[in-house]
Amino acid sequence: MNPNNPRPVPGFFRLVGAVWYRHYRVYQNHFTTNSFPTVIEPLILMLSFGWGLAQVVGNSMGGLDYLSFIAPAQAMMAAVYTSAFDESYGTYFRMMVDHNYDAMLSTPVSVSEVFWGELLYTGTKGAFFSAVVVAVLSCFGIIHSFWAVLVPVVGFFTAIAFGSLGLFAARLVKNINQFNFFISGIISPLILFSGTFFSLERMPAGPALVAKVLPLYYFIDVSRMLTTGHFTDDLYIAIPYMVTVPLVMGFFAVRNMKAKLVQ
Amino acid sequence: MATKPLIQARQVIKNYDDFRAVDGVDFTVQPGECFGFLGPNGAGKSTLMKMIYCCSPRGGGELSIFGQDPDKSPAQIKNRMGVVAQTDNLDEDVNVTQNLQIYGGYFGIPRKTLNEKIQELLAFMALEAKATAGIRELSGGMKRRLVIARALLNDPDLIILDEPTTGLDPQVRHLIWAKMRELKAKGVTILLTTHYMEEAHELCDRLLVMDKGKVLAMGKPDELVKNNLPAYVLELPGIKKEEVPLTGTLQVELHGDKLFVFAAAPSELEKVALQFKGQLRIRTTGLEDLFLKLTGRDLHESE
Ligand SMILES: Nc1ncnc2c1ncn2[C@@H]1O[C@H](COP(=O)(O)OP(=O)(O)O)[C@@H](O)[C@H]1O
Ligand SMILES: [Mg+2]
Numbered sequence: 232m233n234p235n236n237p238r239p240v241p242g243f244f245r246l247v248g249a250v251w252y253r254h255y256r257v258y259q260n261h262f263t264t265n266s267f268p269t270v271i272e273p274l275i276l277m278l279s280f281g282w283g284l285a286q287v288v289g290n291s292m293g294g295l296d297y298l299s300f301i302a303p304a305q306a307m308m309a310a311v312y313t314s315a316f317d318e319s320y321g322t323y324f325r326m327m328v329d330h331n332y333d334a335m336l337s338t339p340v341s342v343s344e345v346f347w348g349e350l351l352y353t354g355t356k357g358a359f360f361s362a363v364v365v366a367v368l369s370c371f372g373i374i375h376s377f378w379a380v381l382v383p384v385v386g387f388f389t390a391i392a393f394g395s396l397g398l399f400a401a402r403l404v405k406n407i408n409q410f411n412f413f414i415s416g417i418i419s420p421l422i423l424f425s426g427t428f429f430s431l432e433r434m435p436a437g438p439a440l441v442a443k444v445l446p447l448y449y450f451i452d453v454s455r456m457l458t459t460g461h462f463t464d465d466l467y468i469a470i471p472y473m474v475t476v477p478l479v480m481g482f483f484a485v486r487n488m489k490a491k492l493v494q
Numbered sequence: 495m496a497t498k499p500l501i502q503a504r505q506v507i508k509n510y511d512d513f514r515a516v517d518g519v520d521f522t523v524q525p526g527e528c529f530g531f532l533g534p535n536g537a538g539k540s541t542l543m544k545m546i547y548c549c550s551p552r553g554g555g556e557l558s559i560f561g562q563d564p565d566k567s568p569a570q571i572k573n574r575m576g577v578v579a580q581t582d583n584l585d586e587d588v589n590v591t592q593n594l595q596i597y598g599g600y601f602g603i604p605r606k607t608l609n610e611k612i613q614e615l616l617a618f619m620a621l622e623a624k625a626t627a628g629i630r631e632l633s634g635g636m637k638r639r640l641v642i643a644r645a646l647l648n649d650p651d652l653i654i655l656d657e658p659t660t661g662l663d664p665q666v667r668h669l670i671w672a673k674m675r676e677l678k679a680k681g682v683t684i685l686l687t688t689h690y691m692e693e694a695h696e697l698c699d700r701l702l703v704m705d706k707g708k709v710l711a712m713g714k715p716d717e718l719v720k721n722n723l724p725a726y727v728l729e730l731p732g733i734k735k736e737e738v739p740l741t742g743t744l745q746v747e748l749h750g751d752k753l754f755v756f757a758a759a760p761s762e763l764e765k766v767a768l769q770f771k772g773q774l775r776i777r778t779t780g781l782e783d784l785f786l787k788l789t790g791r792d793l794h795e796s797e
């Protein structure tokens with residue numbers, strides 16, 4: 232017996248960091264393997280839209296050429312997909328198949344540290360992949376401003392928001408097939424109606440307002456300001472939204488996981 | 495004993511919805527003790543272990559570990575504890591050493607100390623040759639040893655092992671027992687669940703037998719047997735209860751298709767054996783007999 236164990240209990244941020252590090256080590260190879268589709272997808276979209284749709288659309292989206300219009304949205308889509316998948320399917324597997332959370336939770340790590348660590352990690356990935364997309368697209372001359380270096384910051388918050396949605400899905404599904412509802416029913420519509428491929432000005436006012444409140448519109452809006460260098464007054468809403476909403480969503484997602492894991 | 499108990503459980507309860515998995519369990523564990531839990535599948539052993547390692551809130555009663563309440567100070571308790579859960583839960587995508595590095599991070603162990611500790615534990619669990627092996631390359635026994643090594647990273651005062659040797663071959667089992675004895679000699683308190691009576695007998699100072707969430711018996715292994723069963727037993731396969739006249743100190747129990755006849759003296763059993771012209775299989779009673787007597791039902795309904 233070692234009655235005066237000298238090692239103090241690590242603090243919240245230290246443990247969040249330990250969980251982040253775990254994901255970084257375990258999924259390190261994902262950065263390289265997942266980078267491939269992250270690079271390829273925008274390239275394919277550029278080719279397809281560049282040859283086809285872009286010529287029809289012309290400069291009708293907020294006065295921008297179409298490829299410049301969708302470029303920032305693609306950076307955000309990379310962040311959305313990586314985080315939504317990681318925190319839904321990934322969490323489900325860690326929870327039900329590999330029992331990784333059981334391992335973490337039998338150490339000083341608590342449920343909030345587990346999932347804040349995960350969200351921080353998914354945010355990191357979101358930042359990384361949106362940076363990759365911006366880098367790729369800048370080769371096509373459709374990134375017009377040096378402010379675009381800040382797009383990964385937006386990607387970070389986008390990924391935390393969508394990672395939180397993924398966590399809700401992971402909590403709710405009864406089996407792996409039900410994730411299809413999450414992807415087709417929630418993620419896809421959010422991507423299609425958030426000023427991604429067309430400007431919200433083209434939607435009726437009511438639906439447009441709804442689309443603006445839902446997560447993603449403002450993330451794309453800010454990214455577009457950064458890649459075009461054309462800033463609007465929206466910035467005063469978008470910046471607080473971008474920081475607050477993911478944290479609030481994260482807070483509820485983590486609380487929700489507590490109810491699932493502590494039984 | 496004058497020392498303060500390391501674990502104190504009083505009327506501990508756990509409900510899963512309407513189902514009561516642990517139903518008013520009382521026990522205390524002293525520092526340095528090896529305390530074992532026996533019970534059929536579904537008895538509530540793992541549930542009880544999870545409450546002790548602060549991963550499952552209790553539904554009632556009092557529980558203290560290191561004098562602290564798991565509801566109030568889980569991190570403090572878990573910081574001094576090593577856990578080997580029933581199901582292996584290694585990080586399959588990284589190698590043996592990285593698994594230990596990652597886990598050490600959860601205790602905030604500084605890098606240098608951690609790496610030294612990892613070397614020491616890989617040697618302790620005879621895994622040095624596998625330091626850079628992937629988890630999928632490991633045999634079941636190696637994985638289990640790695641999980642045990644992992645549970646020792648923080649120099650725990652208490653280690654909880656939920657069926658540490660189930661499904662492992664005898665060599666690995668004996669290796670693990672030897673390591674448990676080494677830990678015990680160092681003063682580490684051990685909590686163990688097992689289905690192997692030999693394991694319980696070899697390692698445990700005291701045992702608790704439970705079923706359906708309730709304690710059936712508790713005590714030192716030999717005394718438990720002595721207090722609950724006559725000293726000798728005769729096994730008679732294929733014989734019915736009614737066929738044995740209950741004279742003297744004779745007692746009978748049927749498990750499966752085998753009749754167990756107990757008596758205080760071997761001479762009494764010899765007479766019975768002659769009656770059935772069976773081979774003389776008279777032996778002294780042991781933990782397994784006790785276990786079957788306490789938890790035995792002809793068909794275990796939870797299976
Ligand atoms: N998370 C859970 N939800 C509902 N029932 C559970 C849960 N975990 C265990 N049980 C039930 O509690 C009982 C005791 O299980 P357990 O503690 O795993 O037993 P043991 O480890 O002794 O085999 C079993 O009937 C099991 O089905
Ligand atoms: Mg069990």
